[in-house]
Amino acid sequence: MIRSLHTELWTSWASLLRSYAAAHGLNSPQHAVVEVGAEEITLRVGSRWLRFTHEAMERSDGRCAVFSLQEDGTVKLDGIAQEMDLAAEKLAREMMQSE
DSSP states (O other): OOHHHHHHHHHHHHHHHHHHHHHHHTTSSOOEEEEEOSSOEEEEETTEEEEEOSSEEEETTSOEEEEEEOTTSEEEETTEEEEHHHHHHHHHHHHHHOO
């Protein structure tokens, strides 16, 4: 993948996670924090977290999934492609509603 495209997709993924976590946090006592780096994005809610690298998604409960950003703007989680915004919303909702 073209490096600049991948950088834009990585930034967009972090932004979507941040936006959806904030939206779901409006009616929640929990507060989400999204930490963004060039090699890792972490979504933290309380003591739980989701960590994304360019190849994997890891959860604080020990579960892992293969993760990748696709050139067409989709996300692949364990081989299943989804629109980036739908995947980010689902993951943020799960994180904000659990606990």
